Amino acid sequence: MHLVPFSYNLRSLFVRRSSTLLTIVGIGATVAVLSGVLSLQQGFKTLFTSSGREDVAVFLRPGSTNEGDSVFTLEGTEILIKSLPEFALDERGRPLAAAERYLAVRRQKLDGGETNVPIRGVQPMSYAVHAELLELVDGRWPAPGADEVIAGSALTGRIVNTAIGDVITLNTTPFRVVGEMRSEGPFNSELWGDAERIGVALERPLYNRVVGILREGASVAELARRLEDDKRVPAKVVSELDYLSGQTEALSIVLLFLGSFLASIMGVAAVFTGTNTMLASISARSHEIGIMRAMGFRPFPVFLAFLSEALLLGLLGGAVGIAMALPLNGVKTGTTNFQTFTEVAFAFKLTPTVLATAVTFAVVLGLLGGAWPAWRAARMRPAEALRRG
């Protein structure tokens, strides 16, 4: 079986370049919308999942899904921290675990409007527990017991009064901003300060969660089983990684739904356009197809030739779409984490998954648009085709 040389299809795409270009851009726009929405979802998800650790355990009140809902008394947190043998110890033999307060506070944005910024009251040991995720960019860490906070670097430049030296007021108590910290994860959008002082300023007597590093060999699952029905301090225990992935579920579902809804509707239109282009290009080439068939090319190679032309259209459309979406990569945006009603800043991420989905989608669009016209071309009878056009 002789195949039609691919250069034939390449040349014909080039000859009808205005038509080809319009089709490619049409498919490209569809692919760009899909990639845009997906890269938003990926950016949000990466923010939460890239920083979580498997060996860090998060303790919440049974039944709560996030630290905003969860509460512990001070005594409860002390019992957990001091009594659990699973925690790793620091060089002075103290458990690497801390209790934290968490509240979404109203803050003004620099470009106007209000948003909910998470503030985390931490104990001195929190910095050791999260050491791997934190990096001091400028200034210093807040001193224990002082009315001081450090701001995540996603806040500076976005939220009023979060630069070093500024004073922010929590209810009626002024706190001085003494440093800027950076983190790959959601901590990057948080304010941190001394747990005691923040509890007093915000009139929050209760703590929200306990978090600690487990020693080697200790298992989160085993801890979870034991504490579930604990008499003194019942708690829900999850790994930090699971906790953070859980925070992204609701928004991820919404974005994935939106992305696939838009892509499938726009895809229908793109397939229609693709079919149109291929039909026109084939009917203009009836004569040539007749010659090919008369020369002895079988229907199947003719079908393949035109299908691969459509495939190429799809691939080119995919490339154009990705090129259109590429400037989005790394663009910073903010959205609300609807589990805690706090705003987090993150960037669009065109991950390999997004790129692969986009290319696959473009190829499918091309093939769907090309299948019927190619089949029609293959079924042309040589004598008739030669007589036409």
Next chain:
Amino acid sequence: MPWLLLFRNLFAHPVRSLLTLGSIVVAVFLICFLRAMVGALEAGVEASSQRRLIVQSAVSLFVNLPTSYQTKIEAVPGVDSSMKMQWFGGYYQDPSNFFAQFGVDAERLLRAYPEIEIVEGSALDFEARRSSCIIGEQLAADFGWSVGDSIPMVGALYPRADGSTWNFEVAGIYRALSNNVDDRTMWFHFEYLERSLETGGALGPGGVGVFVLHLAPGADATGVMARVDALFENGPQRVQTTTESEFQRQFVTMLGSVPTLLSSIGGGVLFAIALATFNTMLMASRERTHSIGILKALGFTHRTAFALLMGESLLLCGLGGAIGVAVALAIDGPVRGFLMSYGFTAFEVAPSTAALGLGLALSVGLLAGLAPAIGAARLRVVEALRFEG
């Protein structure tokens, strides 16, 4: 104007015309849908009353105000009356049965919200019995509840001490006369909640989420807001008084860039479809070159040649636009019902949206038809007849 010829041309390539029509239908539908969606997200803000103010904590969405604030606020000049309102955050049987429940000063509800009209049962009955509630028409229909039923609610935010459910008797069913109140809300006595917390029958945060203020006739909203805020400037809890629409807006702005994103996707769709239509019209005009030459040789004017191609493009796009709008209008009802269960009250393909969709379709038709039509008008007979395209 040779109408018959125009229609003949349109049906010369039925498949191509249908596919183009299809893409226009899809595009117009999507644009109408996205615009209605953005409208639904912002409807609560627009429908809000300017005569109602909301007092909430200036610190955080999650911090309640002392109930003792109410008498102080009512003493502020310009305030006609006030009502406590607390988010209950419970669910019926399963957390996925989502609807809003608010504890309010029952005897003041209908005065604060004249948009609520009791259609079954009685307001007096609701005011008289502390464990009763009123529910929206849609909510009653969704769960088959009627006046006299007792609804067992799980208090997620306010669990009962003995682990049982809360029971609210339906005293009335209401209809919402405006979009800022939805038909799926349950209103009950704040006093019932407060007493249960005081007696230890239930657990949960004390105080009240917001106060709804009704302005006295002629009172200046800005002045009242400033006076109420000043009242608690030095604590114990600072407050933030806004108009109801500003209050609603804080929840919309949490969506961040989603409304903008939806609008820009609409733009992308339009762009892709415009390209597809240009493509079709270019193909059509290329094929018509020969026949237009014949028409001109027969004595038809340049103007007729222009009208023939422009008419074809406009007809195709106009028809596509009309069908797209019709489809959008057809799904309007079911989508509204679906979104209502998630708390969005006002998904509506408004007449302005329908007009916009149709207008955009016709503009695309005009633009796509322009180049081919001008080409046809300028075509010289000799050249056209020589052309074999």
